[in-house]
Amino acid sequence: MRPDSLDDSAALAMELLDIVPKVLRQMHTDALNSEILAEPDREDLSEIRTTSGQLSLLRILIERKCCMMQELARQLGVTPSTVTAMVKRLQAQGYLERSRDEADWRTVWVKPTARAQHLVQLYDRGRLASLERRLARLSETEREHLVAALPALRHLIEG
Template identity: 40%
Template sequence: MATTSSDLAASPMGVGERTDPHDPMLPARLRLAVGRLNRRIRVDSGAVLPPLQTSVLVTLEEHEPLRLSELARREAVTPPTMSRVLAALDDAGLLVRTPDPQDARSALVELSADGRAMIERLRTERTAMLAERLERLPEDQREALAAALPALEALVALPSS
């Protein structure tokens, strides 16, 4: 009997099993596992910001200062959506807007000190949560994750097609 994506959503398929690297379900299983792990970390750490707001803070940390339009492009959202996200972050005191010296109609967005502290807090909480979950795995599964990490990092670094 063939495995379907609905089967994957209903059961923890493959938990503790070795996976064939040529299994046609590998991409679906990997996507589900990574997505669910990401959500579990957010939920268990008591995420205080929605995912897009968190992502915007990290993007600003890496590339600030940025215009709203550039942030929207980097986050793959529309400018009106980014405007709402920035308004919420601004209301929370997590960013600073300054006039763009090259275009008086635009503003540059940067993290505030509170924004930097928020990112650090989120990283610390989420890393601790993941460390706790990793400790509950058997040694052979932790070793498998350590061995898979370079491949996962390479997946992230691959350019979009």
């Protein structure tokens, strides 16, 4: 369903809610199956078994260097038990390390490994290459429309 006019906010909202997740899913799939990257890099990506939620968790850790489990749950908008399951899986894959706080043993700190940093860099390269390929298929006019829409899209995510 395409909005017929700029006044049809509900239709525009539905269109955005439909298309944005699809684009992101396609880029995620392309990044994990990326044939664009050099052979050794592609091999690293083919071995991962992470979801977009786990990649978000790794991004938070890479940005913050170290984080408490409770803070990860809050940042991701999930329950502590969900974060615990994600952390256990990523730790088993060698993407992060857990440690107990020396002053309060109940507090668990999580930090990314060098392997996690490498994984996120490879994933980002694959995702970027996917989007660049898709953008290259657009006409000049379509690309101009996207460029013109960027300020409005940025405004959507501000406060």
